[in-house]
Amino acid sequence: MKTVICCFATLLLGVSLPALAAAAPPAKSSPPLALTKGPHLFLDEHWIARSEGVERKVISPERFLEEPVVTSSEVHQNWQPFLTVLHDATLPAEQRFRVWYNADTVKDPKDGAWLGVTGLMTSLDGIHWPGPYDRLAALKVDGAGRFNASVIDDGPQHPIPAERYKMMYFDSGKYIGPRVAFSPDGQQWTMHNGGKPVLTVQNGEDIWSAGYDPIRQRYFLMGKLNGFHSWTTAEGNKVNANIRRVIASFSNDFKTWSPPKTILSPDEKDSGITQWYAGAGFLARGDLLIGFLRELRDDLSPEGVPAAAVSSNGASKEARRGEIGVTRGSGMGYTVLAWSRDGGESWQRDRYTDKFLAPDPRVGTWDHAMAWVGSSVPVGDELYLYYAGYRWGHKYRRSVDRQLGLVKMKQDRFVARQAGEQSGSITTPVLTIEAEALTLNVTAPRGEVRAQIITADGQPIPGYLFADCKPITTDSLAAPLAWKQPLAKLQGESVRLVFSLKNASLFAMDGR
Template structure:
């Protein structure tokens, strides 16, 4: 089953992608955008080196003839880590790649006589793991969670290169390690309080601080009794700001009408000026099989067994988050699949021209068969293709907001353009919206094909652009535009 996946990963130009993958990508149309797309925050002063993801709507000033789409990743059909063989018991997982050895490490929770333990495996490719899993000595009692940060081999304090976060005693606990295997508690108790057991820690490199994603259940108000993602930040891991809510149900979204709550914000990574994360949506008022009862699915104590899926979120300032409501990774549509009830992404990392996702999959429901029905799965996509703008046979256009070009004057484009029927061009506009000489439509070399970094070439000399305030306008048909970069 992995052979086709590996052959797709090896191809930079993605010939046939996603048909070469095990599961085809099915675009989800979110909205039809005409005219001004709106801005959610102040525009940047300078076009820095990116990437600039069109997931972020503030990059876009105007569109015509395009559909905005969420682009789901392609999943592998079988789990990577199982409950039966490997002892996985939770949907929480951390995966890092060592910057020197290039080996992947994975941490996940296993059941213990009291609480939970931490299991660890390594891999050369992030897909095939060396077994059996190694059971690590837990730093202290672990309620749930296994959130790991690797600061890298050059970290100033080698004995604290790795950080571990988990929930215990009504809050976020932390430990540090030199190797990710032997852990020492950072403090004797929680560093920040959270009354629900879903927590995660991440590094925000843009602001040089740590981010804690916390689940808190309000005791009053409109979200009373619901799991609501909160956030805190710290520069030293010891002093944390009081948590604030960052994700709530969207009453405008039909898919969230009902008992919508969340299994946390997770898998935070930096892409250009953004933090990109995953939000795990929980619907505890539904069953994965509509014709079955919760008892049929192994949950005899509740009226519904529950379902869950993942949506994508992003932040420009590291404190406020926007998100899609349509699933990024939906639960498996195949009846009887191991991830039929829940598909919750908990880790993501960029590997070459791809983004890898690791997710917790449930077969039956939220609380059913927890020791055997919860596995860790894998999905992937070409790098940075969370969402894009699609043009069909009729030409579409997209114009960015204006910003000044500093040292970055070379451009690449992340786009999937039909090699036979499609084409894409880019022109550069000055502050008044007029095309710059040498950088108009006829001056741009036509782009075709499927690459995450199509080089863009014009007849004009790129060096003349430095210091100018410009917008980029894309014109294309039979293709999808996801991102661009200024190098």
């Protein structure tokens, strides 16, 4: 009888057959997931056992500025795509946004020489960076090419005040490899172990981005691995190429790091000569680590590219020896989402078909060839994403055309689960309710979202049916999900949630 009542109530609400069918439980396979307090994003299929009539769509951030915010001009002197921006509301207003980045101190209009240093600038709003920048002289340069400025703020509660701020950077001089430094305030820095590398790598493995995992309470990094790799592309072409892949390492103190292991290599789902400049801008959201993976396609050129940009991207004969199936363009780059549920031991990723941030297609724009996210900054209910843009290609006019821009998006809206006029449904795996209430990150101003709760074997629970759920018909980051009975009554129970969507997008659920 209970099943009949549930179905009748569902049909009365006009929910289509896909949502109705979703009430049938998928086969049991694994222990229940804990629906804890905090955000739970529908980025992947972790919270989805069945989906019908619902599309997964990557949501690109909003380009709201025409020009870069940190430029190659004399006041900024940016020359690399690597940066960290932090926002601290406790600082004086004009210093609340700070950016650490790589500056080229050589004034060379021909772009034939450079000397990289670490620069620091402040901003009132994160958009306008008047400069001039400060050169962090304590971070003495070993060699000519300073790369990376990956900064972590462990907060005022950090037990060692002098190590509150941590930075990872790379030099290639007397020593080759990533180095770390510590600071009490982000401005006065002390190089660890006299500036010697913390990992042994070869020259050219110069990209390193660090993050912190609050669940496992350890640091992690993504780095660049150079070397030959063989694979078959999405187009069916067999390739053997000297490319950049991704490695990971872990540390409890930011000083001693585990031996790097390879975590990302191109495969048959990747188009062309896919490679990476590692990931960056890491965020911890619920049980997820989210990163922004900087994909490089040196086999592509943007529309209108000058011939000099293509010729400048050629590799040496030694580097090309043994390559099979490789073509070269001026080089293009875009950003895709990557995520981990095991603290960075392994990462899932989107592919070229689901770009998160692509270059501007308008010919001649400052970010026409590259759009690589390098830093993410929560600001209110938005996320600021700072990215590197190149105008014509990978190796062309490095101290002139490489600049830093800003896009933004609403919190946690990386991936939408969308349904149109025809209703769709999402059924979760079996969950153990630990939260007292639930809100949804959702857009449904011309539609609606409802949910019901069923038992693990698919039986309806009175008071938690679609008919008992107040429909959500708004655009909200935290729309309350309410039934006739409070969610707290089901704490400790093993159940499933079934969402019904019509003309709506669902991004995340948040336990309260």
